[in-house]
Amino acid sequence: MITIITHVGLKKGAEPEWDMAMRERLASARQRPGWVGGQLLIPLDGIDRRVIVGTWLTRADWEAWHNDPTFQETRRRLDGLEAESSRHEWHEVIEDVRKPATPLGAAA
Template sequence: MMTIITRVVLREEGAEQWDRAMHERVAAARDKPGWISAQLLKGVDEPLERAIVGVWETREDWSAWHHDEAFRSTREELAGLEVGQTDSTWFEVVQNTATEEN
């Protein structure tokens, strides 16, 4: 299982539109092969900062999702609402207590 954390900073005038478009993108990912979960996070100290935490079975599943029309259709819209570049980091899941049995 793999987790990718992507951080972005939004333009003030586009924050609501970005949140709405990203919510739709995540909803569309739910049915894709390898998708496990996602969280959309908003900065507490920096309200225009967002983080997307995506959990996928493999990086290949995540990559395939990026070629899907539902993903590509929002790419330009989201990019126009962001300031600067996005920062993404991959992590291999060592332990996931949400799915462990006690």
């Protein structure tokens, strides 16, 4: 497995629109071959920044996702909302440990 961590700086006031477009993109990724999971993060010290953590079985799966129509449409929307070029970091996953999922509303 591989994880890509992307750091993004947003234009002031663009945060809600950017978040909505990114949520659409992540929802479409769930249907893609090789998708493992992802997170959209807001740094505690930067309301105008985002960190995207995406995990895929292979980098080729991630690259193929870029041909998805939803990805391409959201890319056009997101480009106009970002203040700077994003920065990517690739990591090989050596272990992925998570608590079993609990349905929303269920007692943990």
